[in-house]
Amino acid sequence: MxxxxxxxxxxxxxxxxxxxxxxxxxxxxxxxxxxxxxxxxxxxxxxxxxxxxxxxISKRVTVKLLDKILRPMEKKEVLREGVNLFNEERYWESHELLEQAWQPARGVERDTVHGMILAAAALVHHQKDRDRVSLGMLERALAKLDGQEVYEGIDLGKLRADIRDIIEKGTPAELTIRRISQSAS
Known part of the structure; x- marks a missing residue:
């Protein structure tokens, strides 16, 4: 592996x-x-x-053309799919999709979605063996995620705790975004 x-x-x-x-x-x-x-x-x-x-290399080569414009989606669908991609370790795609929810958002909601985007981007850097950059971005994500315990059914408290744990250990690791209600799933 x-x-x-x-x-x-x-x-x-x-x-x-x-x-x-x-x-x-x-x-x-x-x-x-x-x-x-x-x-x-x-x-x-x-x-x-x-x-x-x-x-x-492998008989299993999957191609996904990324030159197409993402179709517009409702915020809940963007969040659901963005979290699914994040949890599948497809952090780049998660980051790209979550921007659809971030761009129109304002205030605490904008910061929250930005924090999720930064966490995804941080883990892209981890996947590229750029762990120092990853840790710095996780610190920025943590600051943006401060303010709510739950957002659209997403357990931000758990996400913050997991990010803090990674920062304290000084070693980036995979994260999972946990849902605590059906509103974002």
Missing amino acids: FTGKDAQSLASKIRELLGSRGAIGNLRVSKRAIEFDLFAEDTGELEERLKLLEKQ
Whole structure:
């Protein structure tokens, strides 16, 4: 099983395989997947690179095209899906989606959603073996999450406690956002 500490060596191996330093970017390692951005000039090049990855790396290559604009969703749906992505260690996607709830929000609600976004971004850095950056972002997330115990059924008290624990230990780790009611699920 790979960890964030393997991110640079994995990126080097994949770039070597694909024959281009610019072929991939933003490699992230979670317990469930190795995620990275794969760049191609056109569909033919993309398909060629995918076949090579399937042959040399894994038969299970899942492609998700991220060049599409996210469809507008209601706040509760954004939060539900954002938390689901977060809990699946798909922190980058969680961060991107939660911005839909953050942009129109104001006051404490805006800070709360921003805190969740910062936590997701911090864990993206952990997946890239940038733990010092991750810890700094978790400190910023903790400051933004101060103010409420529960937000839309999300247990912010538990999230803050878990973030504090990670900061005190000085070692980033995966987090789970716990729901305590059905209002956000």
